[in-house]
Amino acid sequence: MPPHAPLMAPSGRMDSNIVTIDVGGQIFQTTKQTLTAAGTKSLFSEIFHSPASAQIGVPFVDRDPDLFSVLLSLLRTGNLPSKAKAFDLQDLVSEAKFYGIESLLVSSQSNPSQFDAFNLEKSLILPLNGRDSPSAISTTTFGSVHVSHGSKITSFDWSMQRKSTILTRFFAVDSLLALSPSVAAAGATDFSGLQILDLEKGNVKETLNWENVTRSSSTVQAIGSSPEFLFTSFESGRRNSNSIVVYDIGNLKPITEIGTNEIYGADLDSGIPATKLCWISSYNLLMASGSHSGPSGVSGNIKLWDVRSGNLVWELKEKVDCFSDVTVSENLSAIFKVGVNSGEVFSMDLRNLGAMNTWVSPGATRKVVNGKKEGAGSKIESHANQVFCSKGGNLELWSEVLMGSPRNSEDGLQERVYRRNLMGRVKDMEGSRITHFSFGGNKMFVTRKDQQFVEVWQSSVRGF
Numbered sequence: 452m453p454p455h456a457p458l459m460a461p462s463g464r465m466d467s468n469i470v471t472i473d474v475g476g477q478i479f480q481t482t483k484q485t486l487t488a489a490g491t492k493s494l495f496s497e498i499f500h501s502p503a504s505a506q507i508g509v510p511f512v513d514r515d516p517d518l519f520s521v522l523l524s525l526l527r528t529g530n531l532p533s534k535a536k537a538f539d540l541q542d543l544v545s546e547a548k549f550y551g552i553e554s555l556l557v558s559s560q561s562n563p564s565q566f567d568a569f570n571l572e573k574s575l576i577l578p579l580n581g582r583d584s585p586s587a588i589s590t591t592t593f594g595s596v597h598v599s600h601g602s603k604i605t606s607f608d609w610s611m612q613r614k615s616t617i618l619t620r621f622f623a624v625d626s627l628l629a630l631s632p633s634v635a636a637a638g639a640t641d642f643s644g645l646q647i648l649d650l651e652k653g654n655v656k657e658t659l660n661w662e663n664v665t666r667s668s669s670t671v672q673a674i675g676s677s678p679e680f681l682f683t684s685f686e687s688g689r690r691n692s693n694s695i696v697v698y699d700i701g702n703l704k705p706i707t708e709i710g711t712n713e714i715y716g717a718d719l720d721s722g723i724p725a726t727k728l729c730w731i732s733s734y735n736l737l738m739a740s741g742s743h744s745g746p747s748g749v750s751g752n753i754k755l756w757d758v759r760s761g762n763l764v765w766e767l768k769e770k771v772d773c774f775s776d777v778t779v780s781e782n783l784s785a786i787f788k789v790g791v792n793s794g795e796v797f798s799m800d801l802r803n804l805g806a807m808n809t810w811v812s813p814g815a816t817r818k819v820v821n822g823k824k825e826g827a828g829s830k831i832e833s834h835a836n837q838v839f840c841s842k843g844g845n846l847e848l849w850s851e852v853l854m855g856s857p858r859n860s861e862d863g864l865q866e867r868v869y870r871r872n873l874m875g876r877v878k879d880m881e882g883s884r885i886t887h888f889s890f891g892g893n894k895m896f897v898t899r900k901d902q903q904f905v906e907v908w909q910s911s912v913r914g915f
Contacts, residue, residue, distance in 0.1 A: 470499065471509050477516035478509075481523060488526045493551035518546045526552070530559050541612045561594040561609045561892030567910040568837045568848055569872070571895055573879040575907035579605055580616055585887060585898035585905065587627035587637075594892025595632045597650065598905055599624030604637065606650050609892060611907060617653035619646070628674040628681075630700070636681065638671020645671050645683050647703065657703055661685035663692045664713060675728030675737070676700060680758060682737060684725040690714075693724035695739060697758055709761050710739060710754065723752060729779045731755070734801065736764060738786070740777045749773040749791050749824075755804075765804060775826040780833035783851060783867070787831055787838050794825030796840050796849060798869070813849060813869035834890040839874075841885035844899070846874040875908070 470486060472479050486495040498510045512519070521543060524532040535543065547556040579585065583601030590596045594609040601623055605616040609632075619637060626638045630647070634656070638645045645659040661669035661683075668688035675682040681698040694711040698704060714722040725739035737758050742751030751773045755765040774788035784801045788810065797810035831840045838849040852868045883899040890896070895908040 472498075473509050473511040474514055474519040475512070475516040479516075479519065479523060481527070485523075485526050488529075488555070489550065489552050490554075495550065514546065514549065518542060519550075522546060522550060522552065522556075525555055525559060529555075531556075540610050544610050544612065557593050557609050557892075561894065563592060563835075563892060565893035565910055566835055566890070567893075568835065568839075568850070568874075570910045571874060571908040573875060573897075573906055574909045575611060577607055577611060577614075577905040577907060579903045579905070582903065583623075584901055584903060586623055586625060588887045588889045588896055588898055588905070589627045589629040589635060590889045590891030590894075590896060591629050591632050592891065594894050595629070596889070596891060596894075596896050596905065597627060597629050597635050598896075598898070599627050599637065600903070604635065604648070604650065606632075607905075608632070615650065617648070617650060619648065620655070621646075626671050626674045628676060630676070630681075636674050636683075638674060638683070640670050640672060640686075643668035643670060643688065645674065645685075659683065659696075659698065659703060659705075661687075661694060661696050661708075663687040663694070665689050665692065672724045672741070673726050673728045673739075675730055677730040677732065677737075677758075680706070680730075682728045682730070682758075684728060684739065684741075686724040690722075693722075695725055695728070695737075695756070707758070707761055709737075709756050709758065710763070723750075725754075727777065731779050731781060731801075733781050733784075734804075735759075738777075738779050740774070742769070742773055742791075753777055753786070753788075765807065767799075767808065775824075775829045776831045778831050778833045778838070780836075780838055782836045783833070783838070785867070787833065787840075787849075789826045789829045789831045789840050789842075791824050791826045791829075794829060794842060796831065796838070796847070796871075798867075800867070813871070828884060828886075830885065830888065832888060832890070834895075838869075839888065839895075841888060843884050844882045846885065846888070846897070848872045848874050 468482055470481055470483055489495045521535045547553040579600050581601060585598050585600050587599040597604055597606045602619050602621050603616050607614050621639045621642050624637050625640050628636045630636055633651045635648050635650055636645055637648055646655050647657040649656050663669055665687055669685040672686050673684040679700060681700045683696050686693040691714045694708045696708050697706045699706055723741040723743045726741045729738040731738060737756045740753045742749055751769045753767045754763055757764050772790040772792045775791040777788040779786050786799045788797050795812055797812050799807050799810055829842050840847045849869050849871055852870050883902055885897055886900050887898045893910045897906040
């Protein structure tokens with residue numbers, strides 16, 4: 452017998468708003484409106500919108516009625532009932548796939564709107580195979596995550612229940628960007644070309660290279676994206692030229708190059724390739740940043756590019772307390788950095804782009820002692836309305852404080868006040884140095900030095 456089949460129904464029931472369905476021998480009744488929430492591609496749409504000749508009776512589905520009861524509650528309310536905790540999540544995922552409503556299950560359990568920075572707790576450890584520590588991490592909107600470790604990339608689905616690992620041609624993956632739950636762009640600083648990988652089949656879909664003047668290899672320094680474009684920062688194998696290549700994200704054809712530098716003599720500034728790329732959608736600008744450590748200390752630059760015209764809109768050269776890392780918060784309309792010497796977080800307001808040239812410290816700046824680089828290795832990222840900064844094994848959370856009587860600065864813009872909070876419980880922090888962290892769904896993913904696993908920090912939601 453097929454998994455669903457019609458049986459005889461009471462006369463006249465076909466015209467009623469009440470829908471009756473037999474699942475595994477147990478009768479369920481609901482409304483047509485409830486089943487409409489399942490979408491047009493669901494099994495319910497197939498059953499109840501098939502030709503009238505096939506709708507002679509009560510549809511029978513040969514599946515587990517207890518699991519169906521949970522999913523029916525999901526259709527009714529948009530949330531899983533408390534009894535869902537009695538089931539294995541993977542069983543619910545399999546059933547949701549069968550009925551064609553996995554997207555509703557994902558939305559209820561791993562929705563970005565459920566992310567609560569002040570309610571994050573370390574909830575899970577994702578083990579990685581082998582002895583290599585994570586070198587890059589990338590997430591998707593609803594919380595699936597890809598992690599590179601050595602020459603391998605391991606992927607976990609949104610439920611953290613399904614795990615797969617592929618072997619790449621790289622000795623080590625330095626840059627990784629999820630293009631979808633099953634496709635990623637990957638590159639390395641010692642291997643030529645940007646590879647587009649099918650993470651389900653484990654093969655290379657396409658390899659993208661930059662044709663530099665010296666016709667040498669082109670290694671990948673950073674990857675970024677926007678809804679329209681894929682950005683890749685390349686450096687020639689001879690390290691005497693670099694460029695950012697813009698590709699159409701749909702067909703992966705090159706569109707233009709921006710920030711191309713040919714290095715002559717001791718011109719170190721132009722010799723710094725972009726090692727981080729961030730798209731600023733509200734301004735239609737690409738932020739490219741890179742730094743270099745030399746005998747005189749760390750120097751770097753931050754540039755904002757108009758991708759369509761190829762024009763450099765804004766540039767800041769850093770020498771005094773250069774950034775260890777830098778990020779953009781669109782919600783806060785600001786650029787944030789963590790100083791490599793001071794280890795402190797600084798911000799610069801994007802609302803007055805032309806006049807931006809001074810960093811403002813949201814907190815009390817510490818005095819650097821004996822030239823020690825307090826911020827070396829620190830990472831900074833923005834997500835939602837907060838900015839997260841790692842320092843050693845700890846994570847700081849910076850949030851804007853809304854003032855009752857806001858003051859305006861000299862340029863007429865409302866002054867912003869930020870406050871710092873330390874994240875997590877004491878037992879969750881003070882581990883090895885944090886090397887990467889990223890966000891997806893209602894989760895934050897954290898990796899640490901010399902550790903062969905990924906920490907999952909999650910906001911509690913109803914269900915699991």
